[in-house]
Amino acid sequence: PFTPQDEWTAPGHEPLVLVGGEGAWLVDAGGRRYLDGNSSIWTNIHGHRHPRIDAALCAQLERVAHTSFLGFANPRASELARQLAGFFPPGTLERVFFSDDGSTAIEVAVKMAIQYRQQAGEQERTGFLAFDRAYHGDTMGASSLGGVPRFSERFRRFGFPVTHLTGMDDLRSLPEVVVETTAAVVIEPLIQGVNEMRPWPAGMLRELRGWCDRAGVHLILDEVMTGFGRTGRMFACQHEEVVPDYLCLAKGLTGGYLPLAATLTTASIYDAFLGGAERTFYYGHSYTGNQLGCAAALASLEVFEEEDVLGRLPARIESLRAVLADLRHPWVYDRRQCGLIAGLELREPSGDPFPADRRVGEEVCLAAREFGLLTRPIRDTIVLLPPLCVTPEELGQAGEALRQAIETLSLIH
Numbered sequence: 177p178f179t180p181q182d183e184w185t186a187p188g189h190e191p192l193v194l195v196g197g198e199g200a201w202l203v204d205a206g207g208r209r210y211l212d213g214n215s216s217i218w219t220n221i222h223g224h225r226h227p228r229i230d231a232a233l234c235a236q237l238e239r240v241a242h243t244s245f246l247g248f249a250n251p252r253a254s255e256l257a258r259q260l261a262g263f264f265p266p267g268t269l270e271r272v273f274f275s276d277d278g279s280t281a282i283e284v285a286v287k288m289a290i291q292y293r294q295q296a297g298e299q300e301r302t303g304f305l306a307f308d309r310a311y312h313g314d315t316m317g318a319s320s321l322g323g324v325p326r327f328s329e330r331f332r333r334f335g336f337p338v339t340h341l342t343g344m345d346d347l348r349s350l351p352e353v354v355v356e357t358t359a360a361v362v363i364e365p366l367i368q369g370v371n372e373m374r375p376w377p378a379g380m381l382r383e384l385r386g387w388c389d390r391a392g393v394h395l396i397l398d399e400v401m402t403g404f405g406r407t408g409r410m411f412a413c414q415h416e417e418v419v420p421d422y423l424c425l426a427k428g429l430t431g432g433y434l435p436l437a438a439t440l441t442t443a444s445i446y447d448a449f450l451g452g453a454e455r456t457f458y459y460g461h462s463y464t465g466n467q468l469g470c471a472a473a474l475a476s477l478e479v480f481e482e483e484d485v486l487g488r489l490p491a492r493i494e495s496l497r498a499v500l501a502d503l504r505h506p507w508v509y510d511r512r513q514c515g516l517i518a519g520l521e522l523r524e525p526s527g528d529p530f531p532a533d534r535r536v537g538e539e540v541c542l543a544a545r546e547f548g549l550l551t552r553p554i555r556d557t558i559v560l561l562p563p564l565c566v567t568p569e570e571l572g573q574a575g576e577a578l579r580q581a582i583e584t585l586s587l588i589h
């Protein structure tokens with residue numbers, strides 16, 4: 177995935193083979209250790225081989241790994257749904273629909289939003305709004321909402337039409353006819369991940385909620401990256417006291433152990449699916465409500481409590497801030513941070529972007545490996561998004577690895 181095949185299959189290419197992990201560290205086939213600087217593509221929360229989650233999975237295996245959720249229930253999924261809904265004020269996000277990945281969590285929200293409007297007598301509301309440079313996943317529906325040209329342009333005419341906006345100003349100047357025919361607007365709250373870790377202006381989410389309420393448009397929040405403590409609160413929307421109409425969760429839901437996703441919604445949306453078999457939501461995946469995945473997710477939520485994970489975050493977020501501030505080099509153009517999510521943008525000392533074909537971001541990450549840090553850039557922005565269990569000392573090591581990588585490369589270039 178996301179890997180040029182010529183390079184992958186080039187005769188000299190030695191893929192990095194990862195065979196183990198412990199806490200914030202990964203181990204390769206040669207026994208070398210790397211700090212997991214992007215939480216294994218933004219999934220891992222409490223570290224690898226966490227005893228509590230490992231034990232929960234072993235215990236679940238003594239019962240059963242997976243049973244169908246199509247018309248059946250299982251205790252793990254029921255309990256997980258109850259706990260997820262419990263994070264939000266009573267009378268808000270009370271209903272949970274399980275699926276497998278971030279992309280499917282988005283597909284669920286989109287299909288539910290369409291069918292809801294049909295069944296609520298608002299057939300004219302068929303449109304979707306999304307933001308430029310947004311990323312919501314790679315399935316056809318999710319990528320229709322996406323706004324990163326190099327991922328979605330090729331497929332644009334095969335997906336469904338979406339109106340893309342740059343920000344709140346665009347939203348406010350939408351023609352009335354567009355507003356009245358819109359089902360929902362989707363956004364990554366507080367920070368756009370794939371858009372090189374770019375935070376939204378403070379207060380924007382609350383403004384968007386207000387606009388949605390006035391316009392009768394539903395708000396879909398994609399918290400696939402920001403959920404589960406990554407921004408300093410359990411969910412990013414809690415920073416601005418916003419509750420969406422649909423909340424999409426995946427990546428960190430199982431602590432980064434297994435693919436599992438959830439789309440939360442309100443009772444009033446749920447109720448539009450009552451009143452006869454023709455109102456059935458014909459949507460589901462074979463592994464919906466997977467018991468192992470739900471067991472891992474429940475154990476991950478327990479770890480949040482037992483280890484006071486959220487209470488310990490502010491100090492770690494400050495350490496990350498200090499590490500970024502210490503990274504002073506003519507190539508460091510910008511430091512962007514939201515909680516334990518950071519992007520370090522590299523440019524020419526003149527402030528101009530590096531030519532794309534120099535692939536500076538990739539080279540820096542490759543060099544950082546030699547100094548014990550594993551991460552993946554987005555173009556020339558180096559992502560630092562460690563597991564929440566990362567210590568200030570480990571953050572310091574990550575910063576040091578990046579400093580050495582940048583210095584080594586800038587001497588060659």
Ligand SMILES: *Cc1c(COP(=O)(O)O)cnc(C)c1O
Pocket residue numbers: 218277278279280311312313314364369398399400401402426427
């Ligand atoms: C990763 C991501 C997705 C897609 O999730 P997958 O599990 O990779 O399908 C969607 N939205 C955001 C914000 C993401 O970061």
